[in-house]
Amino acid sequence: MAKWGEGDPRWIVEERPDATNVNNWHWTEKNATPWSKERFQQLFLDFKIAQNDMDCVVEAVDKCNGEATVNNRKGKLIFFYEWELVLKWSGCMLKNSALSHKGKLTIPNLSEENDLNEVEITVTIDESNDESETLKRFMYNVGRELIRKQLGVYIKELKEEYSKNLILPKKGADGSDADNSDANNLKNAAQKSKLPATGASTVASKAVGKSGNNSVGCKLDVRTLSMTEEFHCNANDLYNALTKADMLTAFTRAPAKVDAVRGGEFVLYGGNVLGKFEELVPEKKIQQSWRLKNWSSGHYSNVIIELDETASSTMMTLTQTGIPASEYDAMRTNWYRYYWHSIKQTFGFGASIADAL
Structure with a gap:
């Protein structure tokens, strides 16, 4: 202290x-x-x-x-x-x-x-x-x-x-x-x-939480988040949006540093979101060690994003473990607001071609 x-x-x-x-x-x-x-x-x-x-x-x-x-x-x-x-x-x-x-x-x-x-x-x-x-x-x-x-x-x-x-x-x-x-x-x-880059830098910007004050060795109360979202695009396009620096920059509206290989690091939203890729299966799966900059030192959550392409869309399932309990609700809201909603708005993945006609 x-x-x-x-x-x-x-x-x-x-x-x-x-x-x-x-x-x-x-x-x-x-x-x-x-x-x-x-x-x-x-x-x-x-x-x-x-x-x-x-x-x-x-x-x-x-x-x-x-x-x-x-x-x-x-x-x-x-x-x-x-x-x-x-x-x-x-x-x-x-x-x-x-x-x-x-x-x-x-x-x-x-x-x-x-x-x-x-x-x-x-x-x-x-x-x-x-x-x-x-x-x-x-x-x-x-x-x-x-x-x-x-x-x-x-x-x-x-x-x-x-x-x-x-x-x-x-x-x-x-x-x-x-x-x-x-x-x-x-x-x-x-x-x-557009949403300012400094504002968009809070995929879970409330996640300062009480956990940030825990000393090493203290038990951390964490939660698991699961959510599913439909995107009207093929799995390859959605996979690229989540791993390609230019596409991440486009929907986050802030410079993105991304090395999309196993063990490669990523830095998003002005440095407020960071981590590394643990596993990458093109068009199928992305696994990351994921944290906010203001979380307690050394604490990472585990994010698994799975993609399932259907005849007319791609279903995305996210599972995130290790979320500080006090920040669970904010995390769900901000994944939707600053990732899924923004991706749909930026790339037009929110409506199928049939719906647009």
């Missing part, structure tokens, strides 16, 4: 008078999901879209599935949101008739992965006729851009309002320093639609 005044200053509690999140080093998170759902309802309640003799209105949110979180990791703000929205709309042509036509606007994937102008919005109508088709074209050509502006309001408020107080002032610093830090981080976040 380090003597007083020695050791890594990140862990000296006295660094902040209230002993809370020293130097903003630890992962802190706010759940923005309930707030987001309520804000979507407010933004799209009786939202009018009119021009010349076209009079349309988004009446309400019919469906809202997803989640949103705001995180602080080492003084950096990370925004994660992923939403599927369905909006009900109606409209009429004032000069021709007073008949009202109804339809829906579907937003299948509003997320930090896409710029606003790339967000897909489909327009449908309940009954097709000359008037309704004209209104549908109007909503497609004019309405979609106004909908995107409303979505931009949501994203702006999420980043500029909901993330307040996540970054705390250090010892001797007043609130203005924290405000400046918030402002700088928010500015950086607004300039990047």
Whole structure:
């Protein structure tokens, strides 16, 4: 144990008078999901879209599935949101008739992965006729851009309002320093639609845990994680995504060092994930000694990834043993978020060709 005044200053509690999140080093998170759902309802309640003799209105949110979180990791703000929205709309042509036509606007994937102008919005109508088709074209050509502006309001408020107080002032610093830090981080976040490399460096970034304080010889409480995920690609493509440096760099959005041979080492997410390959069977199996940089010295988990190619997809099964017990839930979430979801988004492995037609 380090003597007083020695050791890594990140862990000296006295660094902040209230002993809370020293130097903003630890992962802190706010759940923005309930707030987001309520804000979507407010933004799209009786939202009018009119021009010349076209009079349309988004009446309400019919469906809202997803989640949103705001995180602080080492003084950096990370925004994660992923939403599927369905909006009900109606409209009429004032000069021709007073008949009202109804339809829906579907937003299948509003997320930090896409710029606003790339967000897909489909327009449908309940009954097709000359008037309704004209209104549908109007909503497609004019309405979609106004909908995107409303979505931009949501994203702006999420980043500029909901993330307040996540970054705390250090010892001797007043609130203005924290405000400046918030402002700088928010500015950086607004300039990047992709997950920052420093943020993506947490495949299980909460996994500091109590285990990091155990001395040599102490029993470590560990858990085993198993998960299965389907990818719409062949096994060779998925195998390459998990072993080739260029493909790992692409979906992690950070430089990757990979020596994909038995005994070869890998370093991902800015050095926060590291280990070595224990066994490699192309298109079938990848076994790794895997750890986070901030785990207790010398502690590795064992990761086995098995691939099973079917007629239309590849089933991936992951088994990870030796996870610190306190970090089990975070590990499951972050494997999905920063590996499987990101691979599907980056390489298009999330939907089959048949689904896309």
